[in-house]
Amino acid sequence: MGFEGIGAAVRRKEDQRFLSGSGHYTDDINRHGQLYAYIRRSDRPHARIIAIDTKAAGAMPGVAAVYTGADMQADNVGGLPCGWQVKNKDGTPMAEPPHPVLAVGKVRHVGDPFAVVVAESRQAAKDAAEKIAVTWEDLPGTASIADALAPGAALVHDDVPGNLCYDWHIGDPAATDAAFAQAARVVKLDLTNNRLIPNAMEPRAAVGDYDRTTGEHTLYTTSQNPHVIRLLMGAFVLHIPESRLRVVAPDVGGGFGSKIYHYAEEAIVTWAAGKLGKPVKWTAERAESFLSDAHGRDHISSAEMALDAEGNFLALRVKTLANMGAYLSTFAPCIPTYLYATLLAGVYKTPVIYAEVKAVFTNTVPVDAYRGAGRPEATYLLERLADVIAHETGIDRVSLRQRNFIPADAFPYQTPVALQYDSGNYQATLDAALKAADWAGFRARRAAAQTKGKLRGIGISTYIEACGIAPSAVVGSLGARAGLYEVANIRVHPTGSVSVFTGAHSHGQGHETTFAQVVSDQLGVPFEQIEIVHGDTEKIPFGMGTYGSRSLAVGGSAMVKAMDKIIAKGKRIAAHLLEASVDDIEFKNGAFSVAGTDKVKTLAEISLAAYVPHNYPINELEPGLEETAFYDPKNFTFPAGCHVAEIEIDPDTGVITVVNFVAVDDVGRVINPMIVEGQVQGGVAQGIGQALLENAVYDGSAQLVTGSMMDYTMPRADDLPSISVGTETTLCTHNPLGVKGCGEVGAIGSPPAIINAVVDALSDYGVRHIDMPASPQKIWSIVRAGRSRAAA
Amino acid sequence: MYDFTYLKPSTLPEAVSLLSSDTEAKALAGGMTFIPVLKQRLARPTKLVDLAGLGLSGISVAGGKVRIAAMTTHMTVADSPDVQKAIPALAKLAGGIGDKEVRHRGTIGGSLANNDPSACYPSAVLALGATILTNKRIIAADDYFQGMFATALEPDELITAVEFPVPEKAAYMKFPNPASRYAIVGVFVAKFPTGARVAVTGAGQSGVFRHAAMEEALGKSFSPEAVGNVPTDAENLNSDIHASAEYRAHLIGVMARRAVAAAG
Incomplete structure (x- = not known):
């Protein structure tokens, strides 16, 4: 056993079971007498349901039941709730149309569920589902924001005029206009942030169980936040009190945001299990995942920056249209507003900003948070705009960024778009990244590539993000319908081993390792004697789950708070045992001692005394050594950094190869550098995916063209370079560990670095901007046009 | 997939007889296309006649x-x-x-x-x-x-x-679909004493085809330069979200040139 505390690259505890096939996922759960649900989904983008005939399906062998939306309504089942209400410019609330679990009246996107068959086998359920006869009246489908906003466009929801969910704004329009009026120059850029389909390795699954004898419902589900699902489904959909509803999210194979939300299938299996008195299981097929997991991004923006003669940013004006899809997914409304527009200052001291955001309904799969959620969209806009400004003003793109950086001595820094950054040093991450990427030596590499007929480009992105969305009171005032604290329960067992019950949820992040490192470090308990328990509402007091890179910053802080209580109680027990004053007891390296003496008691001795209270201050203290803490953060945390991408283009084919990628991030205090490296690399892989490969394509009638891996390009190992990861640390000033979060930085910082490099490589071809993904065909068209211009 | 009867004959005549006696029976070779088709319920054969027991390997x-x-x-x-x-x-x-x-x-x-x-x-x-x-x-x-x-x-x-x-020389160059990794354009060139043959897959609306103009050019001189500027008509080529017909036509030229170069 070596050093396994904070800062050690400890190997991941959980990998033993994951890599040996011993993980226990939702689809591994099989209950006695279990039935299987198969969901009929609309293959039409938009249609009125005239009639659904389930008789033939119900008569098929092995079928226990066939349900439609009408059956659920008759049983008083509520719609899927939205967890965030955004207000319009005029203060009125956003349009919030109902989202029935099974479609009623209309289907609104390809994949919209409208009936479910529950049968003895998956096969029988599927056979029967084919016998459900539906009479449709097709309606025009719209997939693109432009089509949905066009005058006379078909309405996705009959009572939402113009398909407009909300028309929101932030910032000071008058001050922005005034700054623009004074500007020496204005640089504009229109850009699209492409729609992505998350594709976690494990498809979603859910098992509903019901105990007739106790009336207790249990839902096993692929979720990033089981308590949130219990709250939403119990309170709004199925009307089951928390005391009768247990939600378990066991091992989960990747989420990236897509497993935050409360989905129809969770309600369907829980409800059907109660109706039938038998467990009901549903597991998505990959094709269903494409049509039912919330998608990500899908923004169209126009941005303009006002500049003075020296290239200082004077004001930023942004107009963004965001595609919500057909219904509001759980947190959808806050993504293009409070997780996007509030980030438009970036790492720059732009004094005034005004952003307007319209959210639009279309006949597409709902869109919600996907790794980064709003912050990649803000970063892409700013960092592309910065390069276009550099290009048009002739100012070097690194100097332009440095000139506008918020300086390291300006923290805490209040931005004009609500956020207050607590700490950071953007120059430090920039310097380290430029050095690691050998920015200075690029010219020679470009020349060398040219001799091989290749076009080489280098790109930079200096970004910021906001993690651990908080505090609860503030997000509540902005429309959140949940608190955003975290909970930890720490149980020191009689012989000194420790169980930690955390409301954070690990679906690949390695919490069982990093959280144990934090506890080992703080309590001095050996790493291997610490157990991290998560993902079960019956075991964990409460929790808000894992998303938005919040687990350490919020969940870790709750753990520290609970450990502080353990130590405080331990000191009182030690004072009694060591016959000293509490004020004289010190706790260090897992032992309580009387200051300045050799009198000492280990945590295990104190714990034993607490559970076997023979010699114990029983009149002042309860026995036992277990504490719970709720931690509500004072602010977001603000990781930031610099990514540098170097790419090479084969001009004959348009193929782009990423030849080098450097990420230098400030994620606050690093608990486990190996895990940080892995998190950043994974995020960068997804960012490269967005920049070069991934694109959810709908046709004009709102059919999903990229409905499988045959057409939707997920990044693969051979699409990626070796990704170099470095860290430069400034501590978060308002949480006890000084941590900021590392889960999303890779996906946030990387897309503009890649596209900036692509545009740089094509600088001789008169290219100003390229929308993502920079596909070979797109690049070839640019090269061809450039060559024919040169020839003319 | 729908239910079917799985059969694994051990002789070729037996396999042929099983297939010819039932028009809804289907032969199964490696199944790398057919099994996904079955899983998506896009085919409903009565019998699956597995050819793996016929000794047809080597x-x-x-x-x-x-x-x-x-x-x-x-x-x-x-x-x-x-x-x-x-x-x-x-x-x-x-x-x-x-x-x-x-x-x-x-x-x-x-x-x-x-x-x-x-x-x-x-x-x-x-x-x-x-x-x-x-x-x-x-x-x-x-x-x-x-x-x-x-x-x-x-x-x-x-x-x-x-x-x-066995040709004198040959090479294949594939431009893969980034998602499926099937050929968007694949060009196989071969040189025989009697002349050159060029076949293109992935691009044509009617599947694989021979490229007569390239064969003629390579017949005169089997060199990358000879084939590089032979145009391909985009008229009968496929077009999809990954590659337009024009792009495919262009890629046929690039892949052909690279294939000839690789053939040496």
Whole structure:
């Protein structure tokens, strides 16, 4: 056993079971007498349901039941709730149309569920589902924001005029206009942030169980936040009190945001299990995942920056249209507003900003948070705009960024778009990244590539993000319908081993390792004697789950708070045992001692005394050594950094190869550098995916063209370079560990670095901007046009 | 998938009889296309006649010809020292199909019977002027491919082997679809004493085709320069979200030039 505390690259505890096939996922759960649900989904983008005939399906062998939306309504089942209400410019609330679990009246996107068959086998359920006869009246489908906003466009929801969910704004329009009026120059850029389909390795699954004898419902589900699902489904959909509803999210194979939300299938299996008195299981097929997991991004923006003669940013004006899809997914409304527009200052001291955001309904799969959620969209806009400004003003793109950086001595820094950054040093991450990427030596590499007929480009992105969305009171005032604290329960067992019950949820992040490192470090308990328990509402007091890179910053802080209580109680027990004053007891390296003496008691001795209270201050203290803490953060945390991408283009084919990628991030205090490296690399892989490969394509009638891996390009190992990861640390000033979060930085910082490099490589071809993904065909068209211009 | 009866005959006549006695029965080779089709319920065969028990696997080289039995997997072809020596381009093509798992299951006979317009093998068969051996007859490559997923095979006809003449030189260049990794454009060039043959897969609306203008140019001079500027008409080429017909036409030129260069 070596050093396994904070800062050690400890190997991941959980990998033993994951890599040996011993993980226990939702689809591994099989209950006695279990039935299987198969969901009929609309293959039409938009249609009125005239009639659904389930008789033939119900008569098929092995079928226990066939349900439609009408059956659920008759049983008083509520719609899927939205967890965030955004207000319009005029203060009125956003349009919030109902989202029935099974479609009623209309289907609104390809994949919209409208009936479910529950049968003895998956096969029988599927056979029967084919016998459900539906009479449709097709309606025009719209997939693109432009089509949905066009005058006379078909309405996705009959009572939402113009398909407009909300028309929101932030910032000071008058001050922005005034700054623009004074500007020496204005640089504009229109850009699209492409729609992505998350594709976690494990498809979603859910098992509903019901105990007739106790009336207790249990839902096993692929979720990033089981308590949130219990709250939403119990309170709004199925009307089951928390005391009768247990939600378990066991091992989960990747989420990236897509497993935050409360989905129809969770309600369907829980409800059907109660109706039938038998467990009901549903597991998505990959094709269903494409049509039912919330998608990500899908923004169209126009941005303009006002500049003075020296290239200082004077004001930023942004107009963004965001595609919500057909219904509001759980947190959808806050993504293009409070997780996007509030980030438009970036790492720059732009004094005034005004952003307007319209959210639009279309006949597409709902869109919600996907790794980064709003912050990649803000970063892409700013960092592309910065390069276009550099290009048009002739100012070097690194100097332009440095000139506008918020300086390291300006923290805490209040931005004009609500956020207050607590700490950071953007120059430090920039310097380290430029050095690691050998920015200075690029010219020679470009020349060398040219001799091989290749076009080489280098790109930079200096970004910021906001993690651990908080505090609860503030997000509540902005429309959140949940608190955003975290909970930890720490149980020191009689012989000194420790169980930690955390409301954070690990679906690949390695919490069982990093959280144990934090506890080992703080309590001095050996790493291997610490157990991290998560993902079960019956075991964990409460929790808000894992998303938005919040687990350490919020969940870790709750753990520290609970450990502080353990130590405080331990000191009182030690004072009694060591016959000293509490004020004289010190706790260090897992032992309580009387200051300045050799009198000492280990945590295990104190714990034993607490559970076997023979010699114990029983009149002042309860026995036992277990504490719970709720931690509500004072602010977001603000990781930031610099990514540098170097790419090479084969001009004959348009193929782009990423030849080098450097990420230098400030994620606050690093608990486990190996895990940080892995998190950043994974995020960068997804960012490269967005920049070069991934694109959810709908046709004009709102059919999903990229409905499988045959057409939707997920990044693969051979699409990626070796990704170099470095860290430069400034501590978060308002949480006890000084941590900021590392889960999303890779996906946030990387897309503009890649596209900036692509545009740089094509600088001789008169290219100003390229929308993502920079596909070979797109690049070839640019090269061809450039060559024919040169020839003319 | 829908229910079906699984059968695994041990002789070729038995397999043929099972297939000819039931028009809804389907032959199963490696299943790398057919099993996904079944899983998506896009086909509903009564019987699945597995050809794996017929002993139709193996490679032999004799008399200037490479003979590959129908059920030989892509991996076997890719790893075969005989193929690598006689027609290295063919081994390389086989080693670039799908992924490792697919290469261990997928077979040459299955690929050719399916004739996916984006599959790699049809280009090699056509460019090398191979012959398809069946339980009934011998079919020349030029007569075999009859459009997208269409071949000269009759319903009760099974491929038993493919015979490739050994060229002087040959090479295959594939521009893969970034998502599926099938060919958006794949060009196989082969040089024989009698002339050059060029076959293009992935691009044509009617599946694999020979490129007459490139063959003529290469017949005069088998060099990258000779083929690089031969235009391809985009008229009859496929167009999809990954590649327009014009882009495919352009890529045919690039892949042909690179293939000729690789052939040496």
